[in-house]
Amino acid sequence: MGSVVTKSKPFLVAPSKPTPRGKLLFSPIDKIQILRSLLVSSVHVFAHTDGGGSVEIVNTIRQAISEALVLYYPLAGRLVDVGDGDLYIESTGEGVGFVEASADCSLEDVNFLKHPSVIPLEELVVDHRGWRVTDPPVVMQITKFTCGGFALGFAWHHLLADGTGAAQFLNAVGELARGLPHPTVDPVWARDSLLDVPPKMSSLPLSTPNLLQLEYSELNIPLDYINRTKENFFRQTGQSCTAFDVALATIWQCRTRAIGLEPTEPVRVYFAVNVREMLQAQPGYYGNSIFFQTVLSTSQEIAESPMVEIIKIIRSAKGTISTELTKWKRGLLKDSPMEHVELSYNTLGITYLKNLGFEHVDYGSGKPLSVTVRNEYKFVSFCVLGSPHTRENRVYINGRIVKKEHLGALRKEMELLK
Structure with missing residues (x-):
């Protein structure tokens, strides 16, 4: 019999303090064809800690996410489609999607989720297959295991960050969860200052790509x-x-x-x-x-x-x-x-x-x-x-x-x- 993962209903984790509101533009690199329509899923596996139970670590991480979003407030906003495939982020402070989950097994029982994983990836991240532009562009899930270990499922829209940027955010959450008063890296949005692209170059796709049965x-x-x-x-x-x-x-x-x-x-x-x-x-x-x-x-x-x-x-x-x-x-x-x-x-x-x-x-x-x-x-x-x-x-x-x-x-x- 396989392991069972039980999930809560999704809810929002908002910034712990008021944040700026308004329209934030993306850079031309953010909007290139191969990134604009993609949510990336990741699973991060952590062992049991003697410093507290899995319930305590979940609450600690959730609070740290809320504090990190004060600095990374664009991630708590919502994408807006202005037509012709162009998008911007509206800083609304609504928050990121969040799910608490538990598995009826230890990490050791499922070989520490090594490859190939006994538990499908879809059970460890928030299901975003029906994602709409009005949904949170960042969704997170923490799955507790009976041993005290946990898996963090993290999915983000590639428009908001590349892999290095996503890791920067998670490292900030980790630092706040460990009790640091402020992340060691101050985040910068500044998409309009990254580079200037000549007007003749469009950042939008010329055509809709064909789907491949892979x-x-x-x-x-x-x-x-x-x-x-x-x-x-x-x-x-x-x-x-x-x-x-x-x-x-x-x-x-x-x-x-x-x-x-x-x-x-x-x-x-x-x-x-x-x-x-x-x-x-x-x-x-x-x-x-x-x-x-x-x-x-x-x-x-x-x-x-x-x-x-x-x-x-x-x-x-x-x-x-x-x-x-x-x-x-x-x-x-x-x-x-x-x-x-x-x-x-x-x-x-x-x-x-x-x-x-x-x-x-x-x-x-x-x-x-x-x-x-x-x-x-x-x-x-x-x-x-x-x-x-x-x-x-x-x-x-x-x-x-x-x-x-x-x-x-x-x-x-x-x-x-x-």
């Missing part, structure tokens, strides 16, 4: 394989590469082989890069400060090339990001990667959780045992790459990567990684 899957890349590949790359090139480089090259090759395109068919990968420093964003800025970099090749080249050569292609593209970002800001790119990502089945998107800041969040019971982010893109193949888990000797990947008919072939390719 199968959700959870995959692993052995950490030993990643380390060996990094060492091999250094031996052959005299240069270093990252775990992200290896993982991206690997999943790109395995997926290309699995979907079986014609040799001359183009294949692409794109990934988001944190460009806060390049944009000279103010300290504490939590809006979207990312640049999408796309790498293009052919099906035959990616399917048949040695891994070192694919990593070279990826690293070469990464080396052009600063130049490409400068060109985009000046309106000099004919096909802007920020305006349009090719949303065909030939394209794979990937994002990396490492260094976003989620791993540092502490509500008083220590840092998380694990963090899982699940992006539900329906119009492009997309996956999330977790941080390396040295204890389990693998890197975790989840997402909607291929169609159902290609999932078996993808799993076979991944199983060959030793």
Whole structure:
């Protein structure tokens, strides 16, 4: 018999003090096509603390959220659709959505929610599948386990923040929950000061993307394989590469082989890069400060090339990001990667959780045992790459990567990684 999660009815957690009211505009990066319609779900798992029971920690976190919203008051507002796909946030102070839940088991009973999770992700976050623009753009759920541990389900609209910004907010909540009088980072909205985009460049989508019937899957890349590949790359090139480089090259090759395109068919990968420093964003800025970099090749080249050569292609593209970002800001790119990502089945998107800041969040019971982010893109193949888990000797990947008919072939390719 499976574990049962019982949830309260959703309610609102409002700022603990009055906050500014009014209309807040988004930046052009916030409003790019691939971010504007997306709520991102994440689950953060925390062990039992000797400092208090699970009921006490829930009340502490809820109060800390209320206090944090005084500073992060735009998150307590509501999105407003002004037509033509454009949106802004109305600072209303209504609050974020919140649900209290309990599971009839311990974290140990469900293997600490390690992958694949015994409890579906949908049970650990607020269900936002029917989300409307008038609903809270941030929803949170705390699920208590019988051992005293808990899972925080956090879902946020990508318009409001990127992963780094979302982690900044949760770290602020954690600091307040631990008794700090004020978060160590002062949040800054300032979306209109991030950058100026030439008038000829639209931040709105040119067309509605087609939905793809992609199968959700959870995959692993052995950490030993990643380390060996990094060492091999250094031996052959005299240069270093990252775990992200290896993982991206690997999943790109395995997926290309699995979907079986014609040799001359183009294949692409794109990934988001944190460009806060390049944009000279103010300290504490939590809006979207990312640049999408796309790498293009052919099906035959990616399917048949040695891994070192694919990593070279990826690293070469990464080396052009600063130049490409400068060109985009000046309106000099004919096909802007920020305006349009090719949303065909030939394209794979990937994002990396490492260094976003989620791993540092502490509500008083220590840092998380694990963090899982699940992006539900329906119009492009997309996956999330977790941080390396040295204890389990693998890197975790989840997402909607291929169609159902290609999932078996993808799993076979991944199983060959030793």
